[in-house]
Amino acid sequence: MAFRPVVALAGGVGAARFLTGLVQVVPPEQLTVIVNTGDDRDFFGLRVCPDLDIVTYTLAGRVNRETGWGLADDRFECLGALQQLRSDAWFRLGDRDLATHIHRSERLRSGQTLVEITAGIADSFGVHVELLPMSEDAATTIIVRGDGSRCDFEEYLVRDGSPDDVAQVDLALAERAQPAPGVIEAIRNATQLLICPSNPIVSIAPIRAVRGVEAALRERADAVAVSPIIGGRPVKGPADRLLRAQGTEVSARGVAGLYSGITKAMVIDEVDVDQLADLEALGLRALATQTLMTTPEIAKGVAEAALSLCAEPA
Amino acid sequence: MAFRPVVALAGGVGAARFLTGLVQVVPPEQLTVIVNTGDDRDFFGLRVCPDLDIVTYTLAGRVNRETGWGLADDRFECLGALQQLRSDAWFRLGDRDLATHIHRSERLRSGQTLVEITAGIADSFGVHVELLPMSEDAATTIIVRGDGSRCDFEEYLVRDGSPDDVAQVDLALAERAQPAPGVIEAIRNATQLLICPSNPIVSIAPIRAVRGVEAALRERADAVAVSPIIGGRPVKGPADRLLRAQGTEVSARGVAGLYSGITKAMVIDEVDVDQLADLEALGLRALATQTLMTTPEIAKGVAEAALSLCAEPA
Numbered sequence: 001m002a003f004r005p006v007v008a009l010a011g012g013v014g015a016a017r018f019l020t021g022l023v024q025v026v027p028p029e030q031l032t033v034i035v036n037t038g039d040d041r042d043f044f045g046l047r048v049c050p051d052l053d054i055v056t057y058t059l060a061g062r063v064n065r066e067t068g069w070g071l072a073d074d075r076f077e078c079l080g081a082l083q084q085l086r087s088d089a090w091f092r093l094g095d096r097d098l099a100t101h102i103h104r105s106e107r108l109r110s111g112q113t114l115v116e117i118t119a120g121i122a123d124s125f126g127v128h129v130e131l132l133p134m135s136e137d138a139a140t141t142i143i144v145r146g147d148g149s150r151c152d153f154e155e156y157l158v159r160d161g162s163p164d165d166v167a168q169v170d171l172a173l174a175e176r177a178q179p180a181p182g183v184i185e186a187i188r189n190a191t192q193l194l195i196c197p198s199n200p201i202v203s204i205a206p207i208r209a210v211r212g213v214e215a216a217l218r219e220r221a222d223a224v225a226v227s228p229i230i231g232g233r234p235v236k237g238p239a240d241r242l243l244r245a246q247g248t249e250v251s252a253r254g255v256a257g258l259y260s261g262i263t264k265a266m267v268i269d270e271v272d273v274d275q276l277a278d279l280e281a282l283g284l285r286a287l288a289t290q291t292l293m294t295t296p297e298i299a300k301g302v303a304e305a306a307l308s309l310c311a312e313p314a
Numbered sequence: 315m316a317f318r319p320v321v322a323l324a325g326g327v328g329a330a331r332f333l334t335g336l337v338q339v340v341p342p343e344q345l346t347v348i349v350n351t352g353d354d355r356d357f358f359g360l361r362v363c364p365d366l367d368i369v370t371y372t373l374a375g376r377v378n379r380e381t382g383w384g385l386a387d388d389r390f391e392c393l394g395a396l397q398q399l400r401s402d403a404w405f406r407l408g409d410r411d412l413a414t415h416i417h418r419s420e421r422l423r424s425g426q427t428l429v430e431i432t433a434g435i436a437d438s439f440g441v442h443v444e445l446l447p448m449s450e451d452a453a454t455t456i457i458v459r460g461d462g463s464r465c466d467f468e469e470y471l472v473r474d475g476s477p478d479d480v481a482q483v484d485l486a487l488a489e490r491a492q493p494a495p496g497v498i499e500a501i502r503n504a505t506q507l508l509i510c511p512s513n514p515i516v517s518i519a520p521i522r523a524v525r526g527v528e529a530a531l532r533e534r535a536d537a538v539a540v541s542p543i544i545g546g547r548p549v550k551g552p553a554d555r556l557l558r559a560q561g562t563e564v565s566a567r568g569v570a571g572l573y574s575g576i577t578k579a580m581v582i583d584e585v586d587v588d589q590l591a592d593l594e595a596l597g598l599r600a601l602a603t604q605t606l607m608t609t610p611e612i613a614k615g616v617a618e619a620a621l622s623l624c625a626e627p628a
Contacts, residue, residue, distance in 0.1 A: 045420030075391055081413030085438050095409045099395030102416075106359030124399050 003189035004032040004130055006307075008196050011036045011203020012051045013068035013236050014228050014293075015196030016058035018306075019129065021299025022194075023059065025307060028128040032186045036198070037114070037133045038141035038174055038206030039153045043091050044082060046101040047108055050154065051203065052118055052133060053100060060125035068236060071096045090159050115180050132186060134207045137177035141202050142170035153202055162238035166245035169201055174209035187216040192310040195225035197291065197302075199234070200258045201242040208262070217262040224309045225259050226302060227252035230269040230292055253278045265309035267291065267302060285312055318346040318444055320621075321504035325350045325517020326365045327382035327550050328542050328607075329510030330372035332620075333443065335613025336508075337373065339621060342442040346500045350512070351428070351447045352455035352488055352520030353467045357405050358396060360415040361422055364468065365517065366432055366447060367414060374439035382550060385410045404473050429494050446500060448521045451491035455516050456484035467516055476552035480559035483515055488523035501530040506624040509539035511605065511616075513548070514572045515556040522576075531576040538623045539573050540616060541566035544583040544606060567592045579623035581605065581616060599626055 010033045040049045057063040064070045074094030082089040107117045114133045143156040146165035208214045240250045248254045252268040253275045265285035279286035293299040324347045354363045371377040378384045388408025396403040421431045428447045457470040460479035522528045554564045562568045566582040567589045579599035593600035607613040
């Protein structure tokens with residue numbers, strides 16, 4: 001088996017934008033992306049894999065750019081009809097997007113693996129990057145709320161609007177999950193190993209929690225991360241609330257601390273240039289550049305910055 | 315348990331139109347419709363029940379009037395996306411229509427019965443007629459083709475365009491199916507028993523084939539049927555090809571022969587008035603009226619004609 005030289009750990013929207021930069025610099029055929037499946041869940045019997053789909057749709061140039069998820073110009077006719085039939089149709093699934101979930105669910109029930117199905121979907125969308133779900137096993141990330149109640153991540157994020165009441169993030173299922181075939185080998189054989197600008201708590205930590213992944217990352221200890229925090233705030237999503245919940249500073253420096261032992265370097269935003277010294281004190285090489293990826297050119301620049309750090313010694 | 319006094323056996327489009335007439339004459343709460351499920355099948359893991367849905371959508375006033383099936387003003391975005399993912403997306407399922415199948419499939423997998431689910435869907439659509447699927451069991455109607463190959467009815471009708479190459483209709487699965495709870499009791503306790511103008515071979519025969527149904531019908535032998543054949547042709551669908559395949563004349567008279575032993579009377583179209591004597595020779599009371607149900611008023615007239623025949627002695 002031939003391994004792809006560039007390997008990235010990825011969550012959703014931020015990762016997907018970064019990857020559109022990376023494929024401008026690295027041929028897609030040389031890139032493996034290990035994707036978080038901790039947010040996956042069934043909606044009305046259909047398996048939805050938010051991060052896999054965001055990455056696929058974004059790399060295909062088909063994503064809804066306003067939201068960062070779903071397909072551009074999609075409609076919500078089916079969801080509207082589902083809402084008349086049942087009370088649990090709160091997740092926004094567009095009509096064309098639903099085809100992905102219907103297809104995946106049918107293939108899973110017929111016995112295909114998520115790895116195979118994901119590859120088939122990517123192929124249908126003309127995506128030549130290898131997308132590897134982190135695991136074939138259920139690895140649902142559970143959010144423990146301030147009142148002690150438990151819900152999955154999409155319930156917290158979408159249904160409840162991600163309030164600031166997170167007590168704990170429970171990755172017990174990911175910890176019991178086996179890595180999907182190819183995941184450990186991809187990490188071990190990578191020439192350049194990247195951590196996309198994703199939520200460290202609910203996107204990257206679940207991947208690290210899967211059996212054998214953290215050990216493989218620590219054995220190398222040379223990943224290059226891109227900070228998802230710019231100027232003390234996440235670009236999108238509730239990373240600030242999740243970081244605070246576990247007492248981590250909402251900053252590039254705070255994220256760097258979480259990645260201690262697996263990274264050798266980090267790309268941070270130019271507005272955080274004052275944190276370079278702190279990162280170097282943590283033993284990390286660091287580079288500050290424009291990381292708010294509002295254009296393909298900026299995304300390309302972030303990818304180039306990350307790859308340049310890969311080339312430097314640990 | 316209170317039984318509803320008016321009970322009708324039904325297939326798809328013709329039955330649904332007749333039932334819109336019937337509910338103008340009989341309160342919906344007094345009507346039970348036993349619906350063919352021989353055409354049911356899974357498409358990409360979603361359970362589609364064509365006849366149940368046609369009847370539900372039509373009674374709700376929501377059916378696509380041009381086609382007779384599906385929902386009015388529905389779109390096909392999801393199907394289009396499915397066609398890019400897989401080669402088996404040939405059945406026309408609209409975006410809002412899909413919600414019905416997604417919901418039903420999820421409920422079936424969760425352990426609800428088709429009877430319960432069908433009642434819930436009807437209720438969501440504001441339909442107060444009791445719709446009873448003929449069976450909870452798989453009862454797929456198999457079409458044996460001239461070349462000996464076998465397919466289900468939707469494959470014959472939609473995928474292949476219902477060619478004139480039917481060798482045989484195989485109801486072996488319906489013959490092994492148990493009637494859904496309430497089916498036999500509804501027939502036994504009916505005050506008026508009707509056979510809708512449906513395909514006698516692939517809509518009514520599968521219901522009759524279910525265990526115990528034919529015996530319950532023969533015990534009474536007082537059903538009133540409406541002929542689905544007008545002037546030697548079906549209004550819609552391949553009834554002519556199916557009747558010919560088993561050597562039955564494509565006429566009201568031919569259909570009356572198939573219903574021998576279970577009917578006491580038949581409503582036929584006014585263009586077939588010359589067949590009244592033949593029907594009487596078969597021992598049937600008969601009445602000729604306008605039966606091409608292009609307006610609600612005509613459908614009401616057909617229902618009134620059928621009910622008037624119910625009132626006469628066998």
